[in-house]
Amino acid sequence: MLSKLKLNQLYFKDTQFVNLMTKRIFNVLLIANPYDAFMLEDDGRIDEKIFNEYMSLSLRYPPRFTQVSTAEETWEKLSETMFDLVICMPASDNSDTFDIAREVKEKYPHLPLVVLTPFSHGIRKRMEHEDLSIFEYVFCWLGNTDLLVSIIKLIEDKMNLQHDIEEVGVQMIMLVEDSIRFYSSVLPNLYKFVLQQSQEFATEALNEHQRTLRMRGRPKIVLTRSYEEAMGLYQKYSHNMLGIISDARFPHDGVTDPLAGIKLLTEVRKQDPFIPLILQSAEESNRAYADQLEAQFIDKNSKKMNIDLREAVSNNFGFGDFIFRDPYTMEEVARIHNLKELQNTLFSIPAESFLYHIRHNHISRWLYSRAMFPLAEFVKQMSWDSLQDLNAHRQIIFDAIVKYRKMKNQGVVAIFQRDRFDRYSNFARIGDGSLGGKGRGLAFIDNMVKRHPDFEEFENATVVIPKTVVLCTDIFDEFMDTNRLYQIALSDADDDTILRAFLHAKLPDRLVEDFFAFFEVVKSPIAIRSSSLLEDSHYQPFAGIYSTYMIPYLDDKYEMLRMLSDAIKGVYASVYYKDSKAYMQATSNVIDQEKMAVILQEVVGTQYGDRYYPAISGVARSVNYYPINDELAEEGTVSLALGLGKYIVDGGLTLRVCPYHPNQVLQTSEMEIALRETQTRFYALDLKNMGENFSLDDGFNLLKLHVKDAEADGALNYIASTYDPYDMVIRDGIYPGGRKLITFANILQHDVFPLARILQLVQKYGQGEMRRPVEIEFAVNFNARTKSGVFYLLQIRPMVDMKADLQEDLNAIPDDRLLLKSENSLGHGTMEDIQDVIYVKTDGYSASNNQLIAYDIEKLNRRFLDEDKHYVLVGPGRWGSSDTWLGIPVKWPNISAARVIVEAGLTNYRVDPSQGTHFFQNLTSFGVGYFTINAYMNDGIYNQALLDSMPAVEETKFLRWVRFERPLTVKMDGKKKIGVVMFNE
Known part of the structure; x- marks a missing residue:
């Protein structure tokens, strides 16, 4: 029970990666004599090398280097530019690099300084007598540009550490090491590994922009050089340590202690039995301590020490694939690449293996290293001690992953990937062009619902958009060009000729597999809607000008593919029909500027035999120029109907209601009006129509039915009332005999489903965020048995409001x-x-x-x-x-x-x-x-x-x-x- 409770209270807030790594190093001042600087650059191209290094790790913002060699130049540059870091390269002669550095520190106390030096005999001697306390770090230069990236990243990590940990719980890896030679070679390796790993896990992101942002959530690396420094950091951030890598010998209480590392790790192990530890030492005798501490031991004398370290970090710190192991033999039981796989295999992992990994916090550590903070946090809290029920544990982790993935998918336009699109995916695009007007509107409402938690407040209702994939405008361009269609499209040919030409053309082959993947997930009829560049744009409405086709779901994939591609071509062709061209002229638009994206969307509804339609369709407008009784113009108005929304758009008889006064419906206020003015017909999709006679009329496969057909389908529960001809009254609900009227009375007056409240929210936030009155199309799938339903937002567009101010009476x-x-x-x-x-x-x-x-x-x-x-x-x-x-x-x-x-x-x-x-x-x-x-x-x-x-x-x-x-x-x-x-x- 504890678990169910916790999960319901769980509102996963999305990690704001934008707020991470906000402090950056953009400008670096290099103080070195010309010869050393040239040595450093090898052949004078340090900027380019750093740039390439950054690009290969898909890092943004490579820093710029400015090189100076005298005190005069140093002061001149410092007066012109804001530097974020100064690197000093002392030469072996008695040059004044250190003196310059000291003066810089006095004048700019907050500017970090670093020494970088090739360790020759002369320099070592010189440095023994220098006061190095003004420098953050001293590094040993071995001619490897990777080291420069590490220095910059190390200092950036240090600057952002506290903020990022407190903001979202970013993890850190602590390296305890006082040997300059040693950490100068370990750090570049460690960074390269962590950055590559974070590139890997960024694939969990849904599009390029999110990917680069997610990189900011990678674990930070912190270098400490004494027992006190390491212990202080551990005490402060013990909950955010991914793991610790420690040397055995380093200063403790001011003197070098050969067992300082062992003391440190012993103390840490007491406080946290599961944190991964790595002990590295040049003395083989320390291996015994490592075993006692359950730490990995790494021999510093080994030729392949760097490879050993990489492997130890990869296996213990939660990087790479997650490997479920048998706790007795340590053999691999299952290997998980990403979150979706973890979700799919949770229930098939053998009990003892699952238990072993939960007890050791392995799953949460893996999630942390992949920057899935809200989920990792939750899984970490669900410790074995608190639950002690294996199946409940599997279920709760499964539920949490589902909830997290839904939250991640909502409000984001993902790039469509066949292997990743599944029932938790919401909105994806194929192609790189624009989403068009409707596509943008949909992405906008999806995001809006995600940002406002009051959409979550309903017990028996969820608010979502239907599963959507948009074919962007570049697919349209490619289709038009490769099939050479512009000639006929822009001619005066009649609509039918244009449609036939388009139907004979060919869509890009690579889409076939994508469509199959989409069918697999949606498993319901699909609406193919136009989303043109000009449609629903803020000031130019193109509503109802282009076609929208619907196709049934078929078990025969190839038959369905044929219908889908015909429908897409039909929508493309409708850009060039006579009406569209006339309309373009009326709105002074140029037809060849019009480009078409196409939306593929699951059709909201329920299957009744060979027919398919939703319980409720509607259009809500946030300003009402027809307010009656005590309605206010700004409370908006909604038109409701049974069946597909085309009925409303075609001007059929709908039920007009104000969401703030759901009890006052003009049409049902008097019996005569109710009998005369409520819906009598409705549209449903004909699932038998295979689209052989694909025609200009996009409603060719829709059935216009009588309300009594819906009664026979059993679809009227809670949405109809019954007219009793004997008593001459209308009763809310379904009763035998008597004509059924579509009044939505149980939903509007008796609140069986919170439709009015949802519409108030949708209008309020829609209008509030578009900053102008809006029109919203929606549909509801209502389950009469459980009295619950899903409210689907289909589209939002601005109602352009005339601001003309009329003062006169x-x-x-x-x-x-x-x-x-x-x-x-x-x-x-x-x-x-x-x-x-x-x-x-x-x-x-x-x-x-x-x-x-x-x-x-x-x-x-x-x-x-x-x-x-x-x-x-x-x-x-x-x-x-x-x-x-x-x-x-x-x-x-x-x-x-x-x-x-x-x-x-x-x-x-x-x-x-x-x-x-x-x-x-x-x-x-x-x-x-x-x-x-x-x-x-x-x-x-x-x-x-x-x-x-x-x-x-x-x-x-x-x-x-x-x-x-x-x-x-x-x-x-x-x-x-x-x-x-x-x-x-």
């Missing part, structure tokens, strides 16, 4: 100056550049002609686009409805030059305000006004008589287009929902 404008007035308008701002009005004639109007009216409007709209002019559009019913009986079925590109769009009800044809359907995003970003007027009910003003009396620029069977001499003035107050169009005398 629009109600004060006299009616005789108004052409149009709506008290239920959408939009905010002022326009003064429109002279034209296109309106649908009302005499003999019939909804059966709506499709024909749409064609007429499209033709006129194209002329406005060509002339870069705008107009006011007036017509009955809902604009853009996919149901032609409810309104005129235009798509955004067909009316994209309109700047005010009016829904005008007729006595015999009244449609409730559509509250901005498919083009909500486009309306808000272009600042288009959307008015609802039912003038015959005294709801607003529509002066049609004036328009009828004016000559038409053009007239068709259904439409009239008139032009005013002077521009009209449009004013909209979004907070008060009033909009007017005035004509100027």
Whole structure:
């Protein structure tokens, strides 16, 4: 029980590697006579050597060396540049290097000084009489540039030691050694080994940037030269020691003690029975002490001493692979390369081997050396004594690894690696180009959820993004170039021809294995969405312009691969369709700047026989220009529906609710409205459709079903209410007989699932971090049996809010100056550049002609686009409805030059305000006004008589287009929902 408790309280905070190793050495001053400096550089290229050395260890920021040989030069350089380190090379003659050094120390007491010298007889004699206390270290130069890297790293480690240990618990290796010759040759070896190891473990990082940062978490190396210094450091940082390497003979109480090292290690061993110790000595007799202390012994006289030391460090300090051994024979039982492997083999390790390694803290030490601090810390606390139950121990380490990996994967765009992508991976990219608009939005919300722990507070809900892999824009470029598609794409060919050409082209072969690896992990249908460079960018909405295909999950990988590649090519082709080109023109973008990334994402939902769909889909907007009752505009609004989200985007009947008032739903407030205005149809993915007839319509494999089909699937628990025709009431929940209404009542009013609270958080943080109103798409998989669910964030994009400040009272404008007035308008701002009005004639109007009216409007709209002019559009019913009986079925590109769009009800044809359907995003970003007027009910003003009396620029069977001499003035107050169009005398 203890374990379960601890794990639930465990909130792994990600290690902030950025805050580590903040103090660096950038400039080094070298004081040496020209000959010695030349000797040091061998052939005069020390910067280049150091640079190469740094690069080979993938270290950043190699330092720069400045060489001086006289006191004058020294002072001149010190006055010009900030130096971080001074290296002195005394020559054998009586040069004044030491005198210069002493003066430098007096003037710059905080500047570290180091002596570097070839140990010839003359220099040794000279140094005996010098006071070396001003120097941090003395090193022996044997002509190896590695030593310079070690000196710099040693001093950097010392500068950052305390901060980094306290910040995240970085580990350290302590070297106790007073022989200059000896530590000058051991340190370069040790550093090279540790740096290479940290390169190895940095592969646990998910992308290049993280990789370089993780290197900062490598263990530090500290050199101590006396018993007191070593003991002091051990007492201070005993919890962060990876291991100790000690000589036997060094100063203790001011005199050289041949057994100082043994005394030190004995004291350490008393305090920590498991810390790895290495004793090195030139005296073979000390080997016996090493055995007593359970320390490795290394013979300093051995020719291969450096190799022995490396091996001892590698085997004992938790570096390299983790090897599970049989405690009796010490034979290898299993070898672990990375965290994922450890997780997969935990339960198959023999009990006695597992116990041996836990008892000796080996697992936590291995995790520490790989800079996985939160996890290492946790595993270290779960000691054998506290738990004493082997299976519980395996389980708890397993759970902790899972939790840690989930935390690491969240909010990070990883590079897709076939062998590493698994069910704990969240977001990966293939290619090096841009992620495109939607891709960036997804990466952003994933990161946002990770940073705010209140998303973790729900007992029965988790908030995540679906598993996502993005094919970056460079794959698109490569596809277009290698298949030579630009010629046809940019031509005037029709959409179908373009699509066929793209379907015949070939995607890069190397993607095949990646796709297979993705199928393995996702095991659900996949949505292939466009993520173009311009789409969802902050100021240009491209919502709904490009295609989104969905494909079912199949056991036949190759069949699935075929469908996936067709879908990707279909999305690529949609960049060059007629509508997209028209839209580009409307937004003054250049089509060849558009590049397409493609998002592959698991489809949220549940399989019911041959159909697949989620319990809830929705779109949340953080600003609501239609606040009703006591809702506030800034509380936002959400549209909810059963089934796939395409239904909402197509302007279907959804449930509109404010997350701060989930009990007040207009549509379910009265029985009549509820029966008339709740969802009756929904979309599901057809799992039988194999995409043989791959077409321009990206919804070719979606089924539009009746709500009663969902009832038969058993998918309506907790999301539907039942209408009882006998008692004429609506009851929340599913009861036999009676029509089922999609009201989400149990979730909204009875809080079976914390949907409203999650939406409040998502809107609050989304808007807060984007610093502007946002629109968020989401879906929920809800399990009625356990009353729990997963809330998936699918997309976030800015709603571009008009900041125009309207001070005047629009109600004060006299009616005789108004052409149009709506008290239920959408939009905010002022326009003064429109002279034209296109309106649908009302005499003999019939909804059966709506499709024909749409064609007429499209033709006129194209002329406005060509002339870069705008107009006011007036017509009955809902604009853009996919149901032609409810309104005129235009798509955004067909009316994209309109700047005010009016829904005008007729006595015999009244449609409730559509509250901005498919083009909500486009309306808000272009600042288009959307008015609802039912003038015959005294709801607003529509002066049609004036328009009828004016000559038409053009007239068709259904439409009239008139032009005013002077521009009209449009004013909209979004907070008060009033909009007017005035004509100027």
